[in-house]
Amino acid sequence: MPVKWLFYWQPNVGSQVSSQTLNDVFKRIDSLHATKSTRWQITASQYRPNVRDQALPVDCARELLGVTFTEAPDKIFxxxxxEHMVVEADATMQAIMERLQVYRNRLTVLFEGFQYELGDFRVKAGRAVLAPVENLRGIIMEVEYMPVSSLEQSRAAVLEFMELWQEGVILGQFVPLELNFTDFSLSDHYCWQHTALQYVSLMAFFLSQQRT
Amino acid sequence: MECVVQGIIEAKHVDALEVLLQGLCGGLRETVKVHEICLKTGPNLGAVPSEIHLLCSLTQPEPVWRVRHTGGAMRGAGAEQLPALVRPVLESGIGNSALRFMYALGYKLDYELLRSGFSFQFHRTIPINVNITVSVTAVNRLPKMHTLDEAVPVTPGLHLVQLTAPASPDNYSEVVGAISTFAEFLAPLLHLSKPGVFAGIVPTASTAAAALVSRGGVTKVL
Structure with a gap:
C-alpha cells in the first residue's frame, strides 16, 4: 500500500489551535485545485486493564490501544x-474484547475530516477530537504518496511537498510525526500496521500535550 | 451463535465415514490440522475470569491464526428439548503474534491440543440456508509446551466428529432441525448428541462401514 506520512499542526508561540486553523487548511488545499473526495474517520481508543481488586497486583499490559479506519472497515489494529507490538485482527475482535471485559475503554479520540486528490498525492486534513464531547485536541494532515510503498523512498518527495504547501503559512507549521517503526518489528515496506502505530502515537502525543 | 452436535467413531471406520460424507456433501474434502491453545485470564484480571481459544491452522504454507470465544450454552426448558447445543460464538482472524499478544493482555496457557483430520461442508437451502461443517479429527495432547511433533492421542483409536452450523437468534431452531436431519444420515456409523451428553458408539458400524467402503471403491473405479 502507498506510504502515509502524518503531520500535526504546531502553532507559533502565543497562537492557539482552533477550528479556524482547520478551515484555513481546507481553504489552502482548495486553492491548489485539489479534488475534494470523501469524508474520513479514524477511531483511536485507549483501554486499561479491568482489575478486580486494585490492592492486588495484576500481570498484564497497563495500556492497550485500538484503531479502526473507515477505509479498512473489516479490520482493527x-x-x-x-511491549512494542502492533497486532492486526478482523473487526470481530472488538466484539470479542467487549465480551471478555478484560480491558475497559478509558477514552476515545476521533480523527475526522476530508480527503483530497492532488496528482500523486492523496491528502487527508482533519481534526482530532475527544469523543463524545468533541473537544478539539489537534489538527492533522496525512499525506499519502501513491507511487511508493517504501518509507525511505517517499521521505524526500513528501517532505518537499509539505515544504511547498506550507510556504507563506504564518501562524504555525505542520510537523512530521517521526517514529521508529523497527522498534515495533515493522519493516520499511509500508502497511496498515504502520498507519495504526502513527495514529495511536499521535493520540498519545495530543493527550500528553493537553496535560502539560 | 452456532448449533453443534458431536460424537465419536472408531478410527477403523473413518474411511467409511469419509466415503459417506463425500457422497452427502459432494464438495471438496478439506484437511484439518489445527494447533488449539486454550488461555485463561490470570488472577485479579477481568470482571469475571474468562477463557479464549487460539486456533492456528497448519494446512497452509504459512500458519493462519484465529481467536475464538465460546459463550455459555443456551439454557432453559426450550433449549433442553433441542437435539443440538446452541451457544454464542465469536471468531476473528488475527496476526501471527496472537499468542504473544494474548500473553501480554494477561492470559495464561491452560492447555493445548493438536487436532488433525478432515472436514466437509454441507449446504442446505430448504427450509432455510444452512451451512453445516462436519469435522472428523483425532484429538492429541501435547506432553510438553508447543511440541507438536510429540503429540499423543487423547483417546487412542477414536476420532471426534463435530457438526456445527452458524445460526442467529431468529433461525436457530431451523438450523438445529437441519443439523438433526443431517445427523440421521450418519446414523449407520455414529451417534451424534449435544457435547457433554455421550451417546456411545454404534454396535453395527462395522457392517455399515464395510458396505460403504466397497461402494466407495466401486465409485472410485468408475
Missing part, C-alpha cells in the same frame, strides 16, 4: 506501546 491493536498497539501495545510498552
Amino acid at each position: 491493536f498497539v501495545l506501546r510498552q
Whole structure:
C-alpha cells in the first residue's frame, strides 16, 4: 500500500489551535485545485486493564490501544506501546474484547475530516477530537504518496511537498510525526500496521500535550 | 451463535465415514490440522475470569491464526428439548503474534491440543440456508509446551466428529432441525448428541462401514 506520512499542526508561540486553523487548511488545499473526495474517520481508543481488586497486583499490559479506519472497515489494529507490538485482527475482535471485559475503554479520540486528490498525492486534513464531547485536541494532515510503498523512498518527495504547501503559512507549521517503526518489528515496506502505530502515537502525543 | 452436535467413531471406520460424507456433501474434502491453545485470564484480571481459544491452522504454507470465544450454552426448558447445543460464538482472524499478544493482555496457557483430520461442508437451502461443517479429527495432547511433533492421542483409536452450523437468534431452531436431519444420515456409523451428553458408539458400524467402503471403491473405479 502507498506510504502515509502524518503531520500535526504546531502553532507559533502565543497562537492557539482552533477550528479556524482547520478551515484555513481546507481553504489552502482548495486553492491548489485539489479534488475534494470523501469524508474520513479514524477511531483511536485507549483501554486499561479491568482489575478486580486494585490492592492486588495484576500481570498484564497497563495500556492497550485500538484503531479502526473507515477505509479498512473489516479490520482493527491493536498497539501495545510498552511491549512494542502492533497486532492486526478482523473487526470481530472488538466484539470479542467487549465480551471478555478484560480491558475497559478509558477514552476515545476521533480523527475526522476530508480527503483530497492532488496528482500523486492523496491528502487527508482533519481534526482530532475527544469523543463524545468533541473537544478539539489537534489538527492533522496525512499525506499519502501513491507511487511508493517504501518509507525511505517517499521521505524526500513528501517532505518537499509539505515544504511547498506550507510556504507563506504564518501562524504555525505542520510537523512530521517521526517514529521508529523497527522498534515495533515493522519493516520499511509500508502497511496498515504502520498507519495504526502513527495514529495511536499521535493520540498519545495530543493527550500528553493537553496535560502539560 | 452456532448449533453443534458431536460424537465419536472408531478410527477403523473413518474411511467409511469419509466415503459417506463425500457422497452427502459432494464438495471438496478439506484437511484439518489445527494447533488449539486454550488461555485463561490470570488472577485479579477481568470482571469475571474468562477463557479464549487460539486456533492456528497448519494446512497452509504459512500458519493462519484465529481467536475464538465460546459463550455459555443456551439454557432453559426450550433449549433442553433441542437435539443440538446452541451457544454464542465469536471468531476473528488475527496476526501471527496472537499468542504473544494474548500473553501480554494477561492470559495464561491452560492447555493445548493438536487436532488433525478432515472436514466437509454441507449446504442446505430448504427450509432455510444452512451451512453445516462436519469435522472428523483425532484429538492429541501435547506432553510438553508447543511440541507438536510429540503429540499423543487423547483417546487412542477414536476420532471426534463435530457438526456445527452458524445460526442467529431468529433461525436457530431451523438450523438445529437441519443439523438433526443431517445427523440421521450418519446414523449407520455414529451417534451424534449435544457435547457433554455421550451417546456411545454404534454396535453395527462395522457392517455399515464395510458396505460403504466397497461402494466407495466401486465409485472410485468408475
